[in-house]
Amino acid sequence: MNNTDFIKVNSETCTKCGLCVKVCRGTLVMSNLGPKVAKDLCIECGHCVAICPNAALDSIRTPLQNQIAIKKEYMIDSDIAAGFLRSRRSVRSFQKKGVPRDTVRELLDIARFAPTACNSQGISYQVIDNPDTLHQITSVIADWAEQAMETGSLKNSPWIQNTASTIAQYRKDGKDTILRDAPCLIVATAEKEQKTLGRDNTHFSLVYAQLYAPTLGLGSCWSGLFEYCVTDEYKPLLKILNISQDRVVTAGLLIGYPLYSFKRLVDRAPLQVTWE
Numbered sequence: 001m002n003n004t005d006f007i008k009v010n011s012e013t014c015t016k017c018g019l020c021v022k023v024c025r026g027t028l029v030m031s032n033l034g035p036k037v038a039k040d041l042c043i044e045c046g047h048c049v050a051i052c053p054n055a056a057l058d059s060i061r062t063p064l065q066n067q068i069a070i071k072k073e074y075m076i077d078s079d080i081a082a083g084f085l086r087s088r089r090s091v092r093s094f095q096k097k098g099v100p101r102d103t104v105r106e107l108l109d110i111a112r113f114a115p116t117a118c119n120s121q122g123i124s125y126q127v128i129d130n131p132d133t134l135h136q137i138t139s140v141i142a143d144w145a146e147q148a149m150e151t152g153s154l155k156n157s158p159w160i161q162n163t164a165s166t167i168a169q170y171r172k173d174g175k176d177t178i179l180r181d182a183p184c185l186i187v188a189t190a191e192k193e194q195k196t197l198g199r200d201n202t203h204f205s206l207v208y209a210q211l212y213a214p215t216l217g218l219g220s221c222w223s224g225l226f227e228y229c230v231t232d233e234y235k236p237l238l239k240i241l242n243i244s245q246d247r248v249v250t251a252g253l254l255i256g257y258p259l260y261s262f263k264r265l266v267d268r269a270p271l272q273v274t275w276e
Contacts (some may be wrong), residue, residue, distance in 0.1 A: 006042070008033040014056035024116060043119040046254045091219025094256030098129060098183045103216055107255070108245040109210040110185070116201040122194065123205050123250070126187040126241065133240065134185060137226070138178045140236040142170050144229045145178075146224035153232055178225050182254035185223065189247040202250035219258035226252035248266060250259065 007028070014034040020142040021028045026076030028048060035048070035057060057063040108125055116122070145167050148154035154163055178184060182255075188206060189229040190198020210220045229237050230249045236254055243249055245259060 005037045007037055008058040010056045011046050013054045015054060019051045020057050022169040023047040023051050045119045066154060089262050090221045091258045092180050092221055093259040094180065094182050095124045095259050097257060099256060104184060107209050107212060107216060110212045111205045114204040114208040116170055116204065118198055120197060120201060122190055122198060123202050124189050126189065128185045129183060129189060132180055136240055138176050141178050141225050142167050143227045145225060179223060180221060183256045186255060187241060187249055188251045189243055190205045190250045192246055192248045195248050199250045206251055206253045217257060218255050221251040
């Protein structure tokens with residue numbers, strides 16, 4: 001083995017094909033002995049180890065032993081992929097049963113593989129599945145929304161009529177179209193100093209969760225009013241969430257077992273694209 005800092009190269013199996021260098025974003029160069037570190041720009045993406053056809057390269061930061069060989073059966077054709085992606089629906093009605101925590105953990109364990117800017121990762125999750133806490137969150141969001149529609153951030157919102165209807169249903173009939181009586185709310189957080197980047201990373205992550213959820217029998221829905229409320233830094237909500245002071249809430253996703261099942265793929269507005 002030739003050690004080049006955190007990169008190890010097996011000189012007996014390395015063919016010096018250069019694939020690891022070509023997919024690297026600037027850390028590796030090719031030498032007479034094979035790939036080596038030129039300067040440490042490594043973001044720990046693992047590309048170099050993953051692409052080697054002979055498993056000749058290893059990295060302390062993304063160990064070969066932790067990588068899984070890609071099998072042909074992992075690949076799906078375009079028709080199946082298109083049908084799967086189009087079949088995802090926002091679920092707004094849930095069964096009145098909880099989601100096992102092991103199932104939630106499995107869901108989020110896939111979400112962590114979503115792409116992040118420069119492989120920054122850094123998203124953490126707070127899962128709320130206590131019915132009393134969920135009811136408290138709904139209540140304080142309703143209080144916030146009433147104020148925000150009058151004098152705050154929702155006053156000129158294009159969705160103000162929808163919000164007004166949501167709050168009216170909640171006040172009059174106790175109908176929760178805020179958290180939709182979901183049995184589980186996933187609250188994503190990021191480091192406060194990376195708030196904007198963390199929000200983008202979060203949305204990638206939770207989209208992975210949404211796409212994986214149906215394989216576990218789950219449905220999901222973004223909680224828009226939750227996100228607006230927490231973005232406004234509404235103190236009663238932040239008090240319930242009790243997030244560490246060095247982190248910021250970046251999104252909220254509702255999950256649960258769907259009450260209804262959809263029978264068709266719904267169309268959308270026509271594709272708009274220009275070419276230059």
